[in-house]
Amino acid sequence: MLRDLESATPAPETIRLEATRGFSRVLAPRELWRYRDLAAQIALRDITVRYRQTLLGAAWAVLQPIGFMVVFSLFFGSLAGVTTNGLPYAPFYLAALVPWTFFANAMLLGSDSLVANSGLVSKIYFPRIFMPAGILVAGFVDLAISTVILLIIVFAWGLVPSAAILVVPLLVAIAAAAALGASTLLSALNVRYRDIRYVVPFGIQLWLFASPVAYPSSLLEEPWRTISAINPMVGVVEGFRWATLGEGAPPWDLIGISAVAAVAILLAGLAYFDRVERGFADYV
């Protein structure tokens, strides 16, 4: 209430606009705070727009991982006989597909977010980071829905998650950091180089098979198993399996390495985004 009164008669604030150099804008706390309502609006918008004018609506949040789960169970499990370390196919694959789908969608939609919203970017100012970040936040809704489905399937197959399930928020944070880093980098590149639009869907497919989604990472021999965790999704996916299925040894080594890698990707993405943000309106 008090805040409303204040902003109704705001003390006019002077902003200096000039060519920026170095790091300054992307994470400028005052700037982000000033536009906090907008950040919420954009995230809300991404949630409402995501499944608007679709026949199945939010069911898509679930259909995508479930579809992959069926396909993987048939081809990798039944036909190719890829080991699942003795776990039933459905929960084994779905426990990996839930965080993977969250990550892949945030990257796919996020990398296109600036170009897709060129109408806003070229007409009004706001911290541009809100675009890929809004996509990411909207993805949490899908993630929550599909996690519930995952737990239903876990119980249906007679498994019981252990206390390890409390690690899930940490794993989600790692996936979110990696996704935000990748999508800020890719969305910024996409403004300049429309190649990105074709690279991303293809890259996501490669990344899927580079991550232990369709197979357990124990298939890799050491030291490769540990080294593979520089792909942040390795720690996230294996961690998710351990945390939700209540089976196996905790893959703390993988989670640790992946967390570091995710932070590195995030910093790299933000650094590049910051460097090129000022030119978006001139190129988009």
Next chain:
Amino acid sequence: MAATAIETEGLGKRYRLGLHKRGYGTLREAITGVFHKEDDEPDYDGPEFLWALRDLSLTIRQGEVVGLVGHNGAGKSTLLKILSRITEPTEGHVDVTGRVGSLLEVGTGFHPELTGRENIFLNGSILGMRKAEIRKRFDEIVEFAEIERFLDTPVKRYSSGMSVRLAFAVAAHLEPEILLVDEVLAVGDASFQRKSLGKMTEVASQGRTVVFVSHNLAIIQALCERGVLLERGRAVADGPVKETIDQYLTALERSASDDLLERTDRDRRGYYDTQICRVEIADTSGGPADVIVSGQPATITVDVTEEVPALECRLTIADSLGQPVTSMDSEISAPADVREPGRGTRLECQLASLPLLPGRYRIDVLLKAGRHIQDGLQAAGFFDVQPGVIDGRPVPPAGADGSIVLPHAWRLPT
């Protein structure tokens, strides 16, 4: 004296040219570019670069209503883009005091998938407003924009007129301390234009700052007290609006008498397979060019540089304030039109009688071929209309209104 709202100092914005020829640049170019680092600082004053704004120092006080005038490409829109923080200046700086609401070109800042209602809130938060403030103004906005029935329709289904009405309503009602408006009023019907102008006057009278860009000098003159003339990115005149406009008109005439190919304000959308190089109007009796007697037949001649198939031409005659009087478009054909093979680079538009009141007029030219605009020039030519006779009636009739005279006859009691 009122506090400063906008203060620019040494403001400059540089663009690299030739981008549209090389596309967006490919990733490969960027990657190879990393390994072939340019050692030399490029020549920023060279032909590869364009300074859309240069060395602009301008102070606008709170409550001032400022009109920006100038050719296409003089830097007006670039200035508004910098003020609204969409793009950064290359050099210099601006200090902006207060919340900025902007209305740049058509279809401003709406998300097409969201409904009108949702977009109002989105735009409000872009302006930095709290939800409660927006709610307070909501009904007013909807009523002003006349979109009650479409409030829950996604904006992508709006007509362009509806979008502009809503955009204007949002920008004007959300109480920005500084309102930037770029040429948007050209869209929308006349009654909405009038309403918008009224709203802008009201905004200005509440002590808020308005910076306004329009090609319509009559609107600028009516609305603004101060005018700034931009030419090639620099402010060349700044003062009472009437004086600035006069100076602009003088500059326009000067540029029409120069070689048209030297003009830098060509329509930015042009393809330039062919360009306008000369525009002239003459009466058919062989009198002096660019002086026509009211009611006499006349021919407007446009010379272009290259012969291009399916060339179409649109001529707009405007009065001295830039207010269009009438236009002639070859794309809308009539049986009397003649298309001759091997006609070369000269287009002619014949008028059986020039029904204009005495005064000074200008001709704007737009060339099209296929579906593309080839070239466009405002104020490509000027001419004077001298008093004459139409259907035996002297022109101008005493106390004439407007700019044109229709051939007519009366039936009256004796």
